[in-house]
Amino acid sequence: MHHKNLLEINDCGIYCPQADVYIDPWKPVNKALITHAHGDHSRWGNKFYLAHRQSEAVMRLRLGADINLQTVAYGEQIIINGVRISYHPAGHITGSAQIRLEYGGQVWVASGDYKTEQDKTCTPFEPVRCHTFITESTFGLPIYSWRPEAEIFAEMNAWWRSNRELGFSTLVCGYSLGKAQRIIANADPEIGPILLHGAVHNVTEALRQDGLQLPPTRRLTSDTPKELIRGSLVVAPPSALNTPWMRKLQPVRTAMASGWMNLRGAKRRRAVDRGFVLSDHADWQGLNEAIRQTGAQQVLVTHGYTAAFSRWLQSQGYDAREVQTLYTGELGELQEVDEGASEAE
Structure with missing residues (x-):
């Protein structure tokens, strides 16, 4: 039986038609599932937000105390129109999550941003088994290899x-x-x-x-x-x-x-x-290891070195392709410098 894709990318973001929810939308939508509180993933103007509980105070600080925000713990399940949704540690920053969606025998995981190295400020990354993994590739070239x-x-x-x-x-x-x-x-x-x-x-x-x-x-x-x-x-x-x-x-x-x-x-x-050299994103080895541990056959690459990284994954036998999104990964850091005092007092 042929399933429609559980997730698709449209001009507002990563969309789940069955649950009518978006993951990290870049235009205002009715229901937004947020992986983490960085500005390129957590934007203003959505009618409803679902995020990990450790993202709550910082999302209210950045988006307004009165946003309609519900929070969940890691591993807690929410069912929306038959789609099972749960948040799992991404190890990127405090409260960051990968979002797992399950419906009709399909499991998809959207990584948001992630890193595989342990760090005192967040729950360590946990690989989540899935059929399709949507990954970032901020540092998806072999030249990026982090020291401990x-x-x-x-x-x-x-x-x-x-x-x-x-x-x-x-x-x-x-x-x-x-x-x-x-x-x-x-x-x-x-x-x-x-x-x-x-x-x-x-x-x-x-x-x-x-x-x-x-x-x-x-x-x-x-x-x-x-x-x-x-x-x-x-x-x-x-x-x-x-x-x-x-x-x-x-x-x-x-x-x-x-x-x-x-x-x-x-x-x-x-x-x-x-x-x-200190990054909140996985290096080349971390990305490859994380993807291998998901057991996913299909991999969608959302931001970073998308073309090179998806080609590499194809050469390793994955059904991989790049998708166009508005996430910036660590490029946001460079822009922040170049734009001057955007966050000054």
């Missing part, structure tokens, strides 16, 4: 300690939702105080509200005493780089934490002293 985060954070803390001894404050820029909290969670509070740019502070407080455990931090304001700033670690979004806001940090050493620091020239272009 423990090594990266050991380097970052050593650099902060040495800056402090030399009388500098240390500014590390990372996306204000996800990357920033990972930096905070792994910073060594014995070295000195951890201060947050307003945009990072607001998101961090929302995530604490949803249960995220982090070392103590303070919001950096115009009243923060100079002697507290000197030698401190300051966490800010990339958009704060080279803006007047940075004056109060002088003398300062600067760094950017991003998967894109892997590319030669990216660090130099962004005029920072250090680049730490």
